[in-house]
Amino acid sequence: MLHIAPRLHRIKPSPSSMAGQRARELRALGRDILSLTAGEPDFETPEHIKEAAIRAMAAGQTRYTDVGGTPGLKEAIAAKLRNENGLDYAPGEIIVGTGAKQVIFNALMCTVAAGDEVIVPAPYWVSYPDIALLAGGVPVFVDCPAANRFKLQPADLERAITGKTRWLMLNSPNNPSGATYARAEFQALAEVLRRHPQVWILTDDIYEHLIYGDVEFATMAQAAPDLKDRTLTVNGVSKAYAMTGWRIGYGAGPSELIKAMVKLQSQSTSGPNSIAQAAAIAALAGPQDIVAANRREYQRRRDTVVAALNAIDGIHCQVPDGAFYVFASCSALFGLCTPKGVKIGSSDDWIMHLLDAQDLAALQGSAYGVPTHFRLSFAASTEQLLDGCRRIAQARNELVVV
Numbered sequence: 001m002l003h004i005a006p007r008l009h010r011i012k013p014s015p016s017s018m019a020g021q022r023a024r025e026l027r028a029l030g031r032d033i034l035s036l037t038a039g040e041p042d043f044e045t046p047e048h049i050k051e052a053a054i055r056a057m058a059a060g061q062t063r064y065t066d067v068g069g070t071p072g073l074k075e076a077i078a079a080k081l082r083n084e085n086g087l088d089y090a091p092g093e094i095i096v097g098t099g100a101k102q103v104i105f106n107a108l109m110c111t112v113a114a115g116d117e118v119i120v121p122a123p124y125w126v127s128y129p130d131i132a133l134l135a136g137g138v139p140v141f142v143d144c145p146a147a148n149r150f151k152l153q154p155a156d157l158e159r160a161i162t163g164k165t166r167w168l169m170l171n172s173p174n175n176p177s178g179a180t181y182a183r184a185e186f187q188a189l190a191e192v193l194r195r196h197p198q199v200w201i202l203t204d205d206i207y208e209h210l211i212y213g214d215v216e217f218a219t220m221a222q223a224a225p226d227l228k229d230r231t232l233t234v235n236g237v238s239k240a241y242a243m244t245g246w247r248i249g250y251g252a253g254p255s256e257l258i259k260a261m262v263k264l265q266s267q268s269t270s271g272p273n274s275i276a277q278a279a280a281i282a283a284l285a286g287p288q289d290i291v292a293a294n295r296r297e298y299q300r301r302r303d304t305v306v307a308a309l310n311a312i313d314g315i316h317c318q319v320p321d322g323a324f325y326v327f328a329s330c331s332a333l334f335g336l337c338t339p340k341g342v343k344i345g346s347s348d349d350w351i352m353h354l355l356d357a358q359d360l361a362a363l364q365g366s367a368y369g370v371p372t373h374f375r376l377s378f379a380a381s382t383e384q385l386l387d388g389c390r391r392i393a394q395a396r397n398e399l400v401v402v
Helices: 015-028 047-058 071-085 100-111 127-134 154-160 183-193 225-230 255-266 274-285 289-310 347-358 382-398
Strands: 094-097 117-122 138-143 165-171 200-204 231-236 249-252 325-329 373-377
Touching: 047 274, 071 094, 071 249, 071 274, 094 100, 094 255, 100 127, 100 165, 100 200, 100 231, 100 249, 100 255, 117 127, 127 138, 127 165, 138 154, 154 183, 165 183, 183 225, 200 225, 225 231, 249 255, 289 325, 289 382, 347 373, 347 382
Parallel strands: 117 138, 117 165, 165 200, 200 231
Antiparallel strands: 094 249, 231 249, 325 373
């Protein structure tokens, strides 16, 4: 018999990946599945980025690169961080990985020992706790309710920190809620962190360019420069430039940490895809007008979905400041029954009802640590989004009081 290492039993498959797979399986069986689960843009990668990849191939840039990324891409990342975020990093303080997820994985695997605690504000991206568990750590969840706009409060952070705390995970704009921290809110959290020098900060900024209205982007190393030497700033090209399949993410932080992460990466994947790195240079250093145009379209879709959902009895969602998800409450439906006699007691039950009764795939809030909510992606056409909301309304109307 195959012996599976115990570490693998600590984790579960990614719920978002599994939801997409399930939708594809049901379509193959002939069902008209509308999936609003995708955590990726529905736009095409811009042409100038594709062309840069073609030129790289034609020029023979098809061999191994430096493990931590090409000098050209590191230079483009450093320029982006300096020009957009006011952060100065040397090449030895930057690592390029096969997606931002690998950068996060590298960081925790290099620094978390058995029993170390990793603070994970909820709602959270599904992979944070599992990566901490794989590293032998203990995820410590801190509830950030809708009443606080899903944001971590300084007093709650203070209560969560112990002598075993090694990392605080921050994601702004947040997946799944779209919550976006202002500079002053980061500074308030920094006041707590200054009292606990053993705690490092990982800021996942992957949705940086998907912020709406008058909200301004900020990140911890920028808001609290004195904490820069224990902050890892993570970002990538996947969301802003519609490059999810290109698999390029990056991190910037203290050289000692980056050196350890490069060492680990040298024994896992080695350097990222050479062609994708050339494309990422074009993304970061090239024209940014397509990013602004896509952001305007996302904002229109966001407003459409929020209005349609809030018109449904028992569904409520706040207007997200960023990312491309709405995180809606379905708790008012708990206690009602489906036509098959299943009582809705959690977001899991509600999501299964949507799929069973209306062929609509969404994601349960329990996957993000909030079982009272569910997530819809508005990285889809307006027609699909309106159809999805219509199906949700119909599913709601099928529920009965028992």
